[in-house]
Amino acid sequence: MPEIILIGLNHKTAPVELRECLAFAPDQTRDALETLQIQASVKEALIFSTCNRMEILFVPADKTATDSVIRFLSEHKDIPVTDFTDALYIHEGDDAVKHLFRVASSLDSMIVGEPQILGQVKKAYKDTVANKGSGAILNRLMHKAFSIAKRVRKETGIGDNAVSISYAAVELANKIFSDLGKRSVMLIGAGEMAELAVEHLISNGVQTIIVANRTFENAVSLAARFNGQAVKIEEMESFLGDVDIIISSTGATEFVLTKPQVKKAMGQRKHRPLFFIDIAVPRDLDPAINRISNAYLYDIDDLQNLVNDNLDERQREALKGERLVEEAVIKFRWWLNSLSVVPTIKDIKHKLECIADAETDKTLAKLDSLSPEEADAVKRMTRAIARKIMHDPILFLKNTGEHRDDTQYLSVARHLFNLDAALEGGKE
Numbered sequence: 001m002p003e004i005i006l007i008g009l010n011h012k013t014a015p016v017e018l019r020e021c022l023a024f025a026p027d028q029t030r031d032a033l034e035t036l037q038i039q040a041s042v043k044e045a046l047i048f049s050t051c052n053r054m055e056i057l058f059v060p061a062d063k064t065a066t067d068s069v070i071r072f073l074s075e076h077k078d079i080p081v082t083d084f085t086d087a088l089y090i091h092e093g094d095d096a097v098k099h100l101f102r103v104a105s106s107l108d109s110m111i112v113g114e115p116q117i118l119g120q121v122k123k124a125y126k127d128t129v130a131n132k133g134s135g136a137i138l139n140r141l142m143h144k145a146f147s148i149a150k151r152v153r154k155e156t157g158i159g160d161n162a163v164s165i166s167y168a169a170v171e172l173a174n175k176i177f178s179d180l181g182k183r184s185v186m187l188i189g190a191g192e193m194a195e196l197a198v199e200h201l202i203s204n205g206v207q208t209i210i211v212a213n214r215t216f217e218n219a220v221s222l223a224a225r226f227n228g229q230a231v232k233i234e235e236m237e238s239f240l241g242d243v244d245i246i247i248s249s250t251g252a253t254e255f256v257l258t259k260p261q262v263k264k265a266m267g268q269r270k271h272r273p274l275f276f277i278d279i280a281v282p283r284d285l286d287p288a289i290n291r292i293s294n295a296y297l298y299d300i301d302d303l304q305n306l307v308n309d310n311l312d313e314r315q316r317e318a319l320k321g322e323r324l325v326e327e328a329v330i331k332f333r334w335w336l337n338s339l340s341v342v343p344t345i346k347d348i349k350h351k352l353e354c355i356a357d358a359e360t361d362k363t364l365a366k367l368d369s370l371s372p373e374e375a376d377a378v379k380r381m382t383r384a385i386a387r388k389i390m391h392d393p394i395l396f397l398k399n400t401g402e403h404r405d406d407t408q409y410l411s412v413a414r415h416l417f418n419l420d421a422a423l424e425g426g427k428e
Helices: 016-022 026-039 065-077 094-104 116-130 136-155 165-176 192-203 216-226 233-239 259-268 287-291 300-338 341-364 372-398 406-416 421-425
Strands: 005-010 042-049 053-060 089-092 184-189 208-213 229-232 245-249 274-278 295-299
Touching: 005 016, 005 065, 005 094, 016 053, 016 065, 026 042, 026 065, 026 116, 042 065, 042 116, 042 136, 053 065, 053 094, 053 136, 089 094, 094 116, 094 136, 094 300, 116 136, 136 300, 136 406, 165 192, 165 274, 165 295, 165 300, 184 192, 184 233, 192 216, 192 245, 208 216, 208 233, 216 229, 229 233, 259 274, 259 287, 287 295, 295 300, 300 341, 341 372, 341 406, 372 406
Parallel strands: 184 208, 184 245, 208 229, 245 274, 274 295
Antiparallel strands: 005 053, 005 089, 042 053
C-alpha cells in the first residue's frame, strides 16, 4: 500500500466552473479536515485549495482510502462523483511526493516561478497542524517541500524576469535609468495595466507621480491613491520637461502625444532620456516618437514580446528545478524506506558500534603498555556496553503494539539517534 496519496484537479484538468464547485474557502478548511478525518480511511491529511487547484494529500489507513476520499469530496460538496472524476488526477508514492514538490516550487503553476504558491502551501500545512491532521510522514514531507521550493528559487532563475505586462514596463525602465528612486512618472489615463505599472514603479523606489486625466475628478482620486499630483489633460505637455517616465492608457481614438510635442520637450530637457510606455489599444503615443534621440517608446506588443521571451527563459530555468525536485524525491524515498523496523535497527546498531570503536581506538592509542590480547578485550567490552545500551530501544521498536503507529516511534528514534544525516547529504 502506498505511504502517500494525492488526489486533485487543477487549471490543466478542470474548467474554472468545476474548480469553483470543489474549492475550499479558508474558513471552510478546518471543518472539512475534521470531516475528512472522521469519514475517510486516512491517518494524516492536508487540503490545499487555491483558485487554480484543489488537492488532498493523505497517508492512507487502508486500501479503501482513495475511494473514501473521493466519496468525501462528493458528499461534502454535494456533487455527484461522476461530475468530477474525469478531471481528477491520483498520484501515489513517489509520484505524489514529486507532484507536491513541483507545486510548492511553482513548477506546476499557470505561470512558472510565481512566488505566491509557497505561502499558500505553508498556510495549508499550518491549517492541518492546527487541526492535528498531520503526523510523522506529512510533517517530514511538508518541511522537505518547503526546503526544495526555497532551493529551486535560490539555485535557478525561475523567479527572474518580468512575466506580466505591467512589470515588464518596470524591467525596461530599470534598464534605461540607473536609479528609479530619482525618477518621476506621469500617468496619462487610468487603465488597469497602467495603474499596475505605476504601483510596480513605486515599489521600485519612484516617489514623484503626476496623474493626467480627461475627467479631472478621476485624476484627483487616482493621484490621492499614489500620493501624487493631479493635472488636467491639457496641461500634460508642460510637464514633459520635468518627468522621466510616461505611462499612457486612455480610450482616445487619436494620439494624445505626437512627435513634434515630444521633440520640443526634449530641447527643454537638454536631451535627458524620456521613457514612454503605451499600453493603450488603439495606441495613445505617436510611433514616430521613437525616432527622437534619447526618447524610448514601447507599446503593448513590445511589452508582450518581452514577456514571451522571459517566459521562455523561465521554462529553461525550470529544467534545472525539475532536476532538484527529482533529487529531493529520491532522498525522501530513502527516508520513507528507513521507517521500517529492520533498517532503523541496523542503523542504530551501526552508529553505536562505530562510536564505541572510534572511542576505543582513541583510548588504546594512548595506552602503549597493553598487549594485543588486552586491547582486544577492551574492544569487546566497549562493544558489549553498546549492545546493552541498544537492547531496550530495539526491543521497544520491535514491539510497538498493534494499536500504535510504528512510523511515529521510528521517526522519533531516528531523530534521537540522528540517523538521517547520511540521507540529507546522500547515501553512505
